[in-house]
Amino acid sequence: MSEVLVLVEQLDGQVRKVTLELLAAAAVLGTPAAVWVGAELNEDAASALASHGAAIIYVADDAELSQYSVAPKAEVLAHLVAQKSPSAVLIASNAEGKEVAGRLAVKVNSGVITDAVELAADGTATQSVFGGSTIVHSKVSHGTPIITVRPNAVAPVESAGAGVRESVSVSLSAGAKLAKVTGRTVAQKGGRPELAEASIVVSGGRGVGAAEGFGVIEALADSLHGAVGASRAATDAGWYPHQFQVGQTGKTVSPQLYVANGISGAIQHRAGMQTSKTIVVVNKDPEAPIFELADFGVVGDLFAVVPQLTEEITKRSS
Amino acid sequence: MKIAVCVKQVPDTWAEKKLRADDSTLDRESADGVMNELDEYAVEEALRIVEAGEGEVTIVTMGPERASETVRKALSMGADAGVHLVDDALHGSDALATSEALAKVLSGRGFDLILFGSESTDARMSVVPAMVAERLGVAQLTFAQKVTVSGGAITIERATDYGYDTVEAATPAVVSVVEKINEPRYPSFKGIMAAKKKPVETISVADAGIDQSVIGASAAWSAVVDFAVRLPKAAGTVVTDEGDGGVKIAEFLSAQKFI
């Protein structure tokens, strides 16, 4: 079986959950081979990759690689595509992942499919478009398929891989060094799971009323060990930071559980959460369109319902 | 400073979108066309850069005849000139083809900065800016929530999941912007009148020197095998809060094994 390259997503040397999901998707297509680009590969990361099926781990860990944005990753992958002729390259479908995929597609003259939610053994990708209202099957018809896969779409699978390490040395071209990263600013994070990766998301909208109102949303999220999301009305009002916006012009999330509080369910918001497996709604307006998506909904004031729910969850889980 | 802004006409996001049964491409006739909302932020940013210094803003679009409305809108916001690539041969172009066509139109015109929105609301791929940077061999500064230009140096704050990265490059550069960067202006009446007299160059694939074999549906690097409209979800349970709404949800979550 030929190799399927998986670009590893890491944060401070820790492998992110989406990479383990991608390794499971890769196993359907061929032999999973992880590609590590960035800081030195640590033992924890290597064993996480191997225990989720990575037969090979390509390691490109020159210090220089992390000084530049996007382009070096595409260059390392292009080099491996030329050398190893993989049957596909899988990358996480997030902002940077899609850009790496795009540059790689240009470099190796291959087709690219973004936001896949499922992959079949023959390389057919399933995409869910227009806010989940349409399911599309597509296939790359030219070159090495480059596919970005959405977080939370494929379940990670524990499966022992050999995890054989092979170092890759790539001397970056001048073109890959044009945009230099000179600083990294980490906003407050507060230990919650990353929004796009979280299996539970609790969101607040205009109904939350003020920045302070998000306290009840955060408390519910924490009781469920979930992430916090917001509608654009809430982020535009400055009640919650912009990077937590869910929707057409924000993040697309597809968690196991999405709890929408004080959100009306405008088409642009739905575009970012409609494919959530289970949807719970709290809204005081029984006519709010978000109720059309609800598996379970309560017509009521979120400031009464949400704290009671949090308390009940805390009671039941202790 | 010579700035180009790539803008795309997209179906109004308020409209229900669907695929055409004949060739699985987006049905653009069935909805009103508007400027991709994120591209308005790119136009605004270009205007602000020029207003703070000097220079000229050219709007570049690829799309059918009526996409010229979108060019006019950008001109009425204050941009100076437009270039509209329009050709039946372009129908069905994917991101690779679009980036190739845009790169051909942009190259050789001496732009110092090429601005993009960070995503089109119809294709939602977020790849065209990176692809154009790759094709032109210029710096890629994308997902900017802040842009600072000083002489030939350009610095952006690249929005990330964890906050932002500061990224620097020398011009020429491709920049894409996110919506929190600014508040786009509305065209004024004066702006709308002035836009009518601004030059818009309409060019074909041949004029731009684009190789016909790499664009359009027939050249697509990926193909839709089939598609289906998902049936609407079965209606769930909705109850009215009678003082026990939170407990009711907890019971539901517990039955679903979330707690």
Ligand SMILES: Cc1cc2nc3c(=O)[nH]c(=O)nc-3n(C[C@H](O)[C@H](O)[C@H](O)COP(=O)(O)OP(=O)(O)OC[C@H]3O[C@@H](n4cnc5c(N)ncnc54)[C@H](O)[C@@H]3O)c2cc1C
């Ligand atoms: C191009 C474009 C892109 C967009 N992108 C996005 C996007 O990415 N994400 C996004 O979310 N939106 C987006 N929007 C905006 C979208 O159209 C809506 O304006 C927005 O989603 C509304 O947010 P909301 O539901 O919080 O507010 P509203 O529509 O004002 O709804 C608030 C809801 O809260 C309820 N409520 C009020 N008080 C309470 C209470 N005490 N208890 C319970 N319920 C209460 C009300 O009944 C109401 O249903 C976009 C718009 C455009 C044009």
Ligand SMILES: Nc1ncnc2c1ncn2[C@@H]1O[C@H](COP(=O)(O)O)[C@@H](O)[C@H]1O
């Ligand atoms: N046909 C087009 N004409 C001009 N600009 C485009 C076109 N398609 C995409 N773009 C630009 O590329 C950005 C990202 O688009 P996409 O990669 O399709 O999500 C948009 O915000 C536009 O700035």
